[in-house]
Amino acid sequence: MSTERTVLIAPTQYSGSTLKHLQLPHPRTNTLCSYYADTPSNTLLEVVQIDMAGRRSWAGNGWVHSNGSLSMLTPIDPLFIFLSLLTQASQSDNEFKFIDVNSIGFESHVDTASVSAFLAMDAVQKKALATLCETRQISESVCVAKVDPDQVLTWLKH
Numbered sequence: 673m674s675t676e677r678t679v680l681i682a683p684t685q686y687s688g689s690t691l692k693h694l695q696l697p698h699p700r701t702n703t704l705c706s707y708y709a710d711t712p713s714n715t716l717l718e719v720v721q722i723d724m725a726g727r728r729s730w731a732g733n734g735w736v737h738s739n740g741s742l743s744m745l746t747p748i749d750p751l752f753i754f755l756s757l758l759t760q761a762s763q764s765d766n767e768f769k770f771i772d773v774n775s776i777g778f779e780s781h782v783d784t785a786s787v788s789a790f791l792a793m794d795a796v797q798k799k800a801l802a803t804l805c806e807t808r809q810i811s812e813s814v815c816v817a818k819v820d821p822d823q824v825l826t827w828l829k830h
Contacts, residue, residue, distance in 0.1 A: 679730050682745040686710060686717065691745075694786035699756040704783065707753075707790075708745055714795040716753065717745040753790065754800035755824065757782075762818050770808065770816040773801065803827050 691708035698705045706719035721743050728740025754776075762771045776791065791797055801807050804824050805817040 679742040680745065681742060682717070683747065686715075686745065691717065692789055694790055695783040696753055696786055696790060697756055697760070697782060699752040702756070702760070707748070707786075709789060709793065711789075711793055714750070714793045716748050716750040716790075716796075718748040720744045720746055750790070750793065750796045751800050751803060751827070754796065755804055755819070757787065758800075758805065758817065758819055768818040768821075770806075770818045773797070773807075773815045773817050 686708075691710055694707045694709055695704045696707050697703065708717045708719065709715070710717070721741065723741050729736060729738050730740060730742075757776050758771075759768075761776050762768050776787075801815075801817055804819060804827060806820045806823075807815055807817045809815050
């Protein structure tokens with residue numbers, strides 16, 4: 673049984689933690705990308721791959737890895753991901769409509785388990801709704817939201 677080695681550079685505070693791997697749409701391109709979530713701290717880390725295959729090698733204690741590629745985990749504000757998910761779900765004809773917060777991000781092209789894990793970071797969801805959206809509480813269990821462009825611009829300028 674062979675073990676694939678990879679070189680990963682991560683912030684030191686995450687070196688011993690258990691990070692959850694997520695596949696979420698990239699905020700700019702909407703293609704699925706790899707992220708790692710540290711749910712206790714509500715932190716999201718983007719995986720940036722630097723492909724050096726065939727040009728470099730890595731050597732460690734008793735091993736050599738011929739694929740010189742490396743991955744880096746860089747912090748990303750989770751509000752960018754939330755904004756992307758909410759925009760996809762609520763925009764039609766260049767207008768934003770109110771949608772049920774519990775239905776955000778469940779389009780056919782996304783990994784629903786990853787979206788569920790991402791949205792389970794309650795502090796992120798609360799901050800996103802307060803920072804980016806106009807919200808209405810329909811009932812005790814139903815909250816609807818829509819993107820408020822003025823609030824988004826205020827957040828981006830901050």
